[in-house]
Amino acid sequence: MDENVIVALEKRGVVSATFRKLEPVKKKTIYKVVLAAFAEDIFESVSLEKVALAAGISKGSLIQYFMHKGNLLEFAGGIFLDDYRRHWDNYFMTEYAVRAKDRIANFMAAHLDYWDNAKTEFKFFMKIHYENSADLTKGIRNEFLKLRSGYFSQIIGRGMETGEIRRDMETEFISLLILASLKNLEQIYAAALQTPKTKVDLKDLAAKTVMILFDGIGG
Amino acid sequence: MDENVIVALEKRGVVSATFRKLEPVKKKTIYKVVLAAFAEDIFESVSLEKVALAAGISKGSLIQYFMHKGNLLEFAGGIFLDDYRRHWDNYFMTEYAVRAKDRIANFMAAHLDYWDNAKTEFKFFMKIHYENSADLTKGIRNEFLKLRSGYFSQIIGRGMETGEIRRDMETEFISLLILASLKNLEQIYAAALQTPKTKVDLKDLAAKTVMILFDGIGG
Amino acid sequence: MDENVIVALEKRGVVSATFRKLEPVKKKTIYKVVLAAFAEDIFESVSLEKVALAAGISKGSLIQYFMHKGNLLEFAGGIFLDDYRRHWDNYFMTEYAVRAKDRIANFMAAHLDYWDNAKTEFKFFMKIHYENSADLTKGIRNEFLKLRSGYFSQIIGRGMETGEIRRDMETEFISLLILASLKNLEQIYAAALQTPKTKVDLKDLAAKTVMILFDGIGG
Amino acid sequence: MDENVIVALEKRGVVSATFRKLEPVKKKTIYKVVLAAFAEDIFESVSLEKVALAAGISKGSLIQYFMHKGNLLEFAGGIFLDDYRRHWDNYFMTEYAVRAKDRIANFMAAHLDYWDNAKTEFKFFMKIHYENSADLTKGIRNEFLKLRSGYFSQIIGRGMETGEIRRDMETEFISLLILASLKNLEQIYAAALQTPKTKVDLKDLAAKTVMILFDGIGG
DNA sequence: GATGAATGAGCATTCATTCAT
């Protein structure tokens, strides 16, 4: 959890100076608790009482840190987005694959792996995108959309240069379509999480997805 | 609005016998009002008071017809699913295209057209899928998933037989991927509705989508 | 408690139709309880919880009757103003005194008597005028001001015609001054209520007040 | 702001020794801010947070200086009462008029002038007397009452000696009545402040008031 | 069968005051 993000959130009025000055450990605890709360329930069902209790602080402090309930979600979203961005920015800086197809395949597989190692974050992400009012999530959904389609755009842009990817369509459109297929995998993964007995070979699904994306479903 | 569906909903405990016996016109009015309510707001923000008022009935009657609030959503979802199913079942019965590619392209284009002529239904569909708790929507989401992927499965199955579609992957997997691309178009359309100035050539997007699906993004 | 006033209050959005339809006895009980509440405490210290308890109804009903707390005060003020107006309108219709001086003296004495027989109403009146935010009381204070100065204006106007009262000053100004002397008596009475041992001859004070008003303090 | 008053307030437990020892400038600033706060809002609506912020000190210091919120009002009232007393004591020491009638007329006119040059103080005075719980203001209201009626008593007592004022009534009673007419002027002035367009000739009103007081309204 | 009055649980938010640093 980057202190600079806290500062940025303070500037946006999401957290108070009081919160910023808290010991990092405490801030992290609160983040984890808030994230878990919104990963488990929709906004309306999350109560300050329960969050405060889980975080080991008083309701009064909670409201002092975040001013109002809406900012709890904003905060969790802001921090997680930053973590997420940091993770994948770093990923792409140390990426070794060269071919566009491999790059996309690897990214998708890594993605499912990432979620598999961060279940709470995944649930939060899915709740944000599929189970909460757009009024509350518009901002954060957009950030994720820009970020994720941006990753694909870069790969696609490079792929077009090398001739690996067709040049007769807008990069952005192709990005959205690939992103849709990643979302598809995420939803399959989410469904699998619900019914634990099911074994899904996520690597395989990612590979097939990319295969279709590149070669098409044509016979 | 099919009376048989009402009977089925009564058996599932979604509506009461009292509701079933209502004049069809009244039932239809109530359906329209409930649909519009959940198309506009998330579950928690919909109040029985306002729904009753808009439907021209009393709060007491409303609860007598549906037992509890959750069933309002269940009811609207059930009726709309049936309408939707009826519409597309009929569509496929009178479909003239032969080639898999055309069938999918036509279906997608027709779909966006369908939504464009049924904005309230579209909003309802999107709210159900992207802005309401899975606890409430699991059932209806699943029904739509089965139905929609089923349509694609049929086309794909036939396409595999004719050799138009590759046979090295499970029909179901391919269906989901195509469905994901339809969802992508629906989200683009939803975004366009939000910002009215934007002109999006939906036909074109549908065509490009199918082109990529069949031929791939490979250069 | 006049039903027409309830209807008027409903039109002003002060009470709900639900309240209007209540049995008159219940409405009266609620009025008495609300009046007593605001007679005893300032607005901020009156809690819906306590009022509901005292009235033998639930907090939910209370809010259903009055929509929000502010309307409780508005309601009590409205009903009391009407009672007050009715009382004094009637008083002036059956008044027998002829001379302006006597009319004013009688009115003042009767006033203190009136309050003496309606202690809760008096406390309410004083709380409204001296112990609550003008934001909340502006309307009702103004109504009382108009009504009371109006009574004096009529007496004064007639007194000017008969030559009993000087004609070199505006009726309204003289009314306000007489009203101020009535307020003075009310404050003296209020002080006396606080310290029960004190005996104050209110009749005497009223008489002296009028004597000074008419003859002046000049030696 | 007299240091002796601070000492007296400290003895009454209104301010702490810590506050007394503050630099005079700081004490004055705090006084001005507290006065303005209670001039603008009723007790319940004044928040320590805002007062501290406006005074440029911390909430902790504020509570250390005054122990509890109630003392803020007590403090502002105490200081202002002293200023007020000092002003009018001085006024009466340098007063040149001789006749009772003139003395009262001058005092009233000077009073309205005084308020006109001290609007915050006037608002504070009015809030104290007409818009705050008697529980909080009983003390200070009484002080002002004693002081103000005292001024009039002196004039009246002297007037009785010279035969300018009737001797058949208690001095105190006459004082209260004259005070009531001053309050009347203050309320007219307050109303005029609210509706800035209105022009009121305060001097004229004061003159008329005294004319009536001395000669009566008799024709 | 229709109505709508009554209920009460639930929750965000405010803010004076305490107290550790």
Add this chain to the structure above:
DNA sequence: GATGAATGAATGCTCATTCAT
């Protein structure tokens, strides 16, 4: 002595649901 972080009591209001008429 100054600060401001922590607290928790208090309260208005919303709304689904119950139930008497």
